Amino acid sequence: MYHSLSLAFQHKSHYSTNELAYVSVVLFLRCLVTADQLASYSSSNFGGPSKLTLVEVFYPQPRCQPSSDLPAPIVTTVSQNYSVSSVQASINSYFITAVKLWQIITFNGNRIEREVRTILLSMKSLHLETWPAFQKFLIDFRIYTGQYNSSDIPLIENPLKLASLLCSMSNFKGAAAAALNAIETIGQREGTNFGENSENGKSGLAGSADREDLSFFNYQMHGKDKRDYSVQKRFHFISEDRFEIIYYAANILIRCLHETLDSAIDEYCTGHLLTLLQLEWPSHAAEMVMDHIMADIRKRGSFCYFPNFADFVIEPDFLETFMFLANQESKTVALELFGPGIAASGIGSRRMATRGVDKGAKNDFKHAMKRQMVRNDGSIRIENMIHKFLSLHAADILRCLDVQ
DSSP states (O other): OHHHHHHHHHTGGGSOHHHHHHHHHHHHHHHHHHHHHHTEEEOTTTOSEEEOEEEEEOOOOOSSOOOOSSOOOEEEEEOOBTTSOTTGGGHHHHHHHHHHHHHHHHTSOHHHHHHHHHHHHHOGGGOGGGOHHHHHHHHHHHHHHTOOOGGGGGGOOOHHHHHHHHHHTTOHHHHHHHHHHHHHHHHHHHOSOOOOBTTSSOOOBTTTTSGGGTOSSOGGGSOSSTTOOOOOEEEEEEOSOHHHHHHHHHHHHHHHHHHTGGGOSSHHHHHHHHHHHGGGOSOHHHHHHHHHHHHHHHHHTEEEOTTHHHHHOOOHHHHHHHHHHHHHSTTTOEEESSOTTSOSSTTSSSOOOSHHHHHHHHHHHHHHHHHHHHHOSSOBOHHHHHHHHHHHSHHHHHHHTSOO
């Protein structure tokens, strides 16, 4: 039906404005209402109705952005929460069709737009100006098409959607605050028992034990070659699933911290980014961020992340990277990860008086790193650990995003 209408607009001389307007209204309303209905689902986790919410997914931007006149292709995905049925997953097609129709209506001259609005306003039962479904669609339309502005901010109640919009506007501290507000909401709803054990914390995502199902840096969005920066613009209908909210909040915070990494006020901001990046490891997009982090550490000549490193960094690849750094670059990079008494080199916070003391400190560092490696034995659910991290360090993360 949409394709037929699209062709009709291309041959407007064959149809009256009234005919095109009425057909557009009927098809637009059908898609709008259906999409709004499909956005509601019954959550098995929390009981009662829940909503799918449209947000934008963000990927790390290459430091040397290749020039291109071609717009990034848009991909729209839907939550894999098992409370969301395959029928509801079709919200994608209805929403996109409604967007395309609204674009046709508003981009084909004032006369057709006025006629469509006249028809919609004449339907008194709709109460168009206050109809929640229509007002919600207009916000989603502007976000999807990049036509948003600051006047949309007070209209958004969902903290994840607000974080998405503010991040799009490069308001990184505001976006981070909204994302952390969503994390706080989880705690209010489910309590703050973070239980890091892999059996603790429930998710409604199909195959939630497989982190690829939750990852926003998945391989479909990036080429397998790290040098391939053909990043797609992605929108996602996110559910109210606890783990999915944690992953999306991390997606926002990784973008915010990464964009401000070169002007970070201290090493803890780098460490916070490193901690969050574990959720998206391994992926080529995460490798890009990790390369930037390590370049920043080498440039600084030091990295202090005590005591957070021992508490929250457990990814084996990350631990191996820092072990290599301690062994091969100890003369130029000072690491303080496990406290001032366990330095990786003689240029750390503890000054070594003799070669024997220096060797003892290095052995202490190696033993501490081995103990850290043993922590990742499958007993820790990383999503729960990151939830705890964000809850405990929200204020410090926001401090990292203060404008310099």
